[in-house]
Amino acid sequence: MRDRGVGRYPGGMSPADSQPIFITERLIVRPRTPADEAACLLMDGDPEVVRYVPTPWSDEAGHRAFLATRTAGPYPLGQGYWTITDRSDAFLGWVLLIPSDAIGPETEIGWRLPRAAWGKGYATEAARPVLRHAFETLGLDEVVADVLPGNAASMGVAAKLGLRLDQRKDVSPYIRFTQTAAGFRARAATS
Numbered sequence: 001m002r003d004r005g006v007g008r009y010p011g012g013m014s015p016a017d018s019q020p021i022f023i024t025e026r027l028i029v030r031p032r033t034p035a036d037e038a039a040c041l042l043m044d045g046d047p048e049v050v051r052y053v054p055t056p057w058s059d060e061a062g063h064r065a066f067l068a069t070r071t072a073g074p075y076p077l078g079q080g081y082w083t084i085t086d087r088s089d090a091f092l093g094w095v096l097l098i099p100s101d102a103i104g105p106e107t108e109i110g111w112r113l114p115r116a117a118w119g120k121g122y123a124t125e126a127a128r129p130v131l132r133h134a135f136e137t138l139g140l141d142e143v144v145a146d147v148l149p150g151n152a153a154s155m156g157v158a159a160k161l162g163l164r165l166d167q168r169k170d171v172s173p174y175i176r177f178t179q180t181a182a183g184f185r186a187r188a189a190t191s
C-alpha cells in the first residue's frame with residue numbers, strides 16, 4: 001500500500017543517495033549524513049526536546065549507535081532523515097519520512113528541532129516539501145504522524161501540514177494524524 005513503484009537501493013548506496021534536497025524560503029533541508037549525528041546527539045541531550053519522545057537508547061554509546069542505524073537505514077527509495085539548516089549551515093534539527101518506527105507498514109513523517117529553533121515555523125516549513133515529495137514523487141497513498149498526548153507543538157505542525165486525527169487503528173499511547181494522497185491533492189487544489 002505504501003511503496004508504490006519504489007524499491008530498496010542496492011548495496012553501497014545510502015538513503016542520502018536517493019533523497020532530494022529541498023530549499024525553502026529560510027531553510028535547507030538535506031539528506032542526513034553521519035556528519036550530522038553529533039548535532040543530533042547534542043540536541044537529544046536537552047530533556048525538553050525529548051520530553052515527548054520515547055528514547056530507546058540507555059546510554060551515550062547506545063544513543064550513538066541508534067543515530068547511526070537510523071541514518072544508514074535501509075529505507076524504501078526516497079525515504080530517510082533530512083537535516084534542517086539555515087543558510088549559514090547552522091543545525092536546526094531534522095525531518096524524517098520512513099516506515100513507521102523504521103518497521104512499517106505505514107510511512108511516518110516526523111520532526112525534531114533544538115529548543116532554540118522552536119516557535120519560528122521551521123518544523124512546518126521543513127516538513128512541507130518532504131510531505132509533497134511523499135505524495136508527488138514517491139506516490140505514497142498515505143503518511144502518518146504519531147504524537148504523544150500533550151505534545152501540542154507537534155500536533156500543531158501536523159495540523160498546519162493538513163494531517164487529520166485518525167482513529168481507525170489503536171496506536172496508543174500515541175495519537176495518530178494522517179494525510180492521504182487524495183486529501184493532499186484536494187488541499188493543494190484549494191491553496
Ligand SMILES: CC(C)(COP(=O)(O)OP(=O)(O)OC[C@H]1O[C@@H](n2cnc3c(N)ncnc32)[C@H](O)[C@@H]1OP(=O)(O)O)[C@@H](O)C(=O)NCCC(=O)NCCS
Nearest residue numbers: 049111112113118119120121122123124147152153154156
Ligand atoms: C514539535 C516541534 C518540532 C515544533 O517545531 P516548531 O518549529 O516550533 O513548529 P512550528 O512553529 O512549525 O509549528 C508549531 C505550531 O504549534 C503551535 N504550538 C507550539 N507550542 C504549542 C503549545 N504549547 N500549545 C499549542 N500550540 C502550540 C505553534 O503556535 C505553531 O502553530 P502556529 O504557527 O499556528 O502558531 C518542536 O517543538 C520540537 O522539536 N519538539 C521536540 C521534539 C518533538 O516533540 N518532536 C515531535 C515528536 S511527535
